[in-house]
Amino acid sequence: MMKRGAIIVFEGIDRCGKSTQVQLLHDVLQKSRSVELMRFPNRQTPIGQKINSYLTDKAVQLDDHVIHLLFSANRWEARNQMLETIQSGKSIIVDRYAYSGVSFSAAKGLDLDWCKDPDRGLPAPDVVIYLQLSIEEAQKRGNYGEERYETVEFQRKVKDLYENKMKDPSWKVVNASQKPEDLHNDIRSIVESVIQDVEHTPLNTLTI
Numbered sequence: 001m002m003k004r005g006a007i008i009v010f011e012g013i014d015r016c017g018k019s020t021q022v023q024l025l026h027d028v029l030q031k032s033r034s035v036e037l038m039r040f041p042n043r044q045t046p047i048g049q050k051i052n053s054y055l056t057d058k059a060v061q062l063d064d065h066v067i068h069l070l071f072s073a074n075r076w077e078a079r080n081q082m083l084e085t086i087q088s089g090k091s092i093i094v095d096r097y098a099y100s101g102v103s104f105s106a107a108k109g110l111d112l113d114w115c116k117d118p119d120r121g122l123p124a125p126d127v128v129i130y131l132q133l134s135i136e137e138a139q140k141r142g143n144y145g146e147e148r149y150e151t152v153e154f155q156r157k158v159k160d161l162y163e164n165k166m167k168d169p170s171w172k173v174v175n176a177s178q179k180p181e182d183l184h185n186d187i188r189s190i191v192e193s194v195i196q197d198v199e200h201t202p203l204n205t206l207t208i
């Protein structure tokens with residue numbers, strides 16, 4: 001039977017180090033395994049370009065429900081590619097996924113269940129690596145505050161919403177205040193065992 005790849009998702013508050021770790025993991029794993037990197041939002045597609053203009057230009061006004069649905073649509077447009085990649089035996093390292101969508105929109109005050117609905121049915125992650133960091137530490141990191149949502153009060157709400165998910169068995173919480181190399185070592189050992197464990201298991205769909 002053909003081995004399938006794993007879906008490895010990274011989540012955490014802004015500036016916790018997701019993109020740094022995603023890149024490190026990709027660079028190291030690709031020496032010995034077949035892996036691909038994906039990030040959401042994918043700002044390259046037409047939907048992603050609209051999202052990018054909303055995030056970077058405060059003059060761009062969109063109803064909160066509309067931008068939520070665009071973020072979700074941006075994941076749905078990657079679904080087929082994700083499934084093909086996994087079935088070909090390649091693993092995917094994903095920088096943000098549906099939990100970012102739900103946490104950011106619910107933090108604005110949208111109904112939590114309404115926020116979850118559009119992402120139901122997407123490919124489910126085999127593991128969610130949650131990079132746990134205090135807001136105070138995140139604020140000290142580079143470029144904090146440049147995008148629309150990077151205020152302390154808002155990030156606190158986002159953090160609480162993420163942390164409601166931490167007990168889910170597929171979530172692995174890591175200490176993101178460590179040096180990047182030490183954090184990478186923790187993450188790598190989690191990921192190597194997940195990739196092996198799921199090789200012959202069916203891929204689930206997201207229930208969130």
Ligand code: Z5A
Pocket residue numbers: 012013014015016017018019020021040041055071072095096097098100101102104105141142143147148149150176177178179180183
């Ligand atoms: N959003 C949403 O609302 N709905 C959705 O469905 C989705 C997203 C998918 C853009 O996302 C926004 O979209 C985001 C959520 C919302 N909100 N905002 N604002 P994005 O993923 O494109 O955001 P980003 O620009 O990549 O930033 P980020 O993800 O918040 O940062 P990060 O990837 O977690 O951190 P980093 O870029 O790896 O590192 C940040 C800085 O810290 C940098 O200077 C590093 O050198 C430094 N760093 C990294 N690791 C460390 C350690 N371990 N120690 C010290 N310093 C470190």
Ligand code: MG
Pocket residue numbers: 018019020095
């Ligand atoms: Mg990032």
